[in-house]
Amino acid sequence: MLSPDEVRLLTRLHGDLPLSDRPFADVAEELGCSEDVLIERLRHLLSRGVLTRFGPLFQIERAGGLFVLAALTAPEASYEQVAAQVNALPEVAHNYRREHALNMWFVVAAQTPALAEAALRRIEAVTGLPVLAFPKEREFFVELRLPLQSGAAEEAGHAAR
Amino acid sequence: MPLDDFDRELIAATQGGLPLVSRPYEAVGAMLGVSGERVRERLGRMLEAGLVRRIGAVPNHYRLGWTANGMSVWDVDDTQVDTLGEQVGALSGVSHCYRRPRHLPTWPYNLFAMLHGRSRDEVRQQADTIARLLGPACRSHDILYSTAILKKTGLRLTPGA
Structure with a gap:
């Protein structure tokens, strides 16, 4: 299903996209790929329905x-x-x-x-x-992390930190 | 923070997602007739104020292999629910945890914890952990598994509202 590169990308982008002029280029540099490849991977994840959305989550x-x-x-x-x-x-x-x-x-x-x-x-x-x-009368916890727990996913998650 | 007209326009322009282009904030600004700088500055303020929880990927749990998604609901003693809710929320596998009103007599549950696993067995084990934690403060519980996502679009501001 997910390639190790995709898991790294998802783990990273489940957190914040930088508020920089070229945020995808900045994340690509962190992950050691090109901006074009990163944007293409995101498009692919959205078109496959792995992601339902990419953008700000409004509270x-x-x-x-x-x-x-x-x-x-x-x-x-x-x-x-x-x-x-x-x-x-x-x-x-x-x-x-x-x-x-x-x-x-x-x-x-x-x-x-x-x-x-x-x-x-x-x-x-x-x-x-x-x-x-x-x-809701009280909020105790809302997770900010992607619940990826498979071996490969966990390693990739740590590697991306 | 109260919303001004620019906030509303910005929410309307990005609630469906950010454009997947090299300069996404610039692209949003172009739609609204402002600079990318202004978009980034305002999104930054929304992040600070908590109006934006994060800017990033919204996953479809099912497509990530998390096919067992259970809303576990618990009837917990009112005097202990807030303390115990904090502890339940801190457990791994719990993605959201809230206190909500009961609807007696049909609905006795006041604590809701979303559980995600690769199988219902995994979810049941998570629920067992919660049951042990709650102990005698919990009178009964149930797990409502989701079997289909009927809609998942996130916030949509209603036009003119």
């Missing part, structure tokens, strides 16, 4: 916004339809199918609590299903 809470985890029970017969209805809202940042009576778990990201609340109500209206909200 909207710091600007008065919030992320709200929420869940609903979608009937199996209309599961895909409900998923499409939920996903159609731009406020829905993530959505996962899970094995439980509550079988759809999504995160609403909004700039204000009122907008988040409105998005959740709209989901209830559009789907006709009750939504349970699980706003």
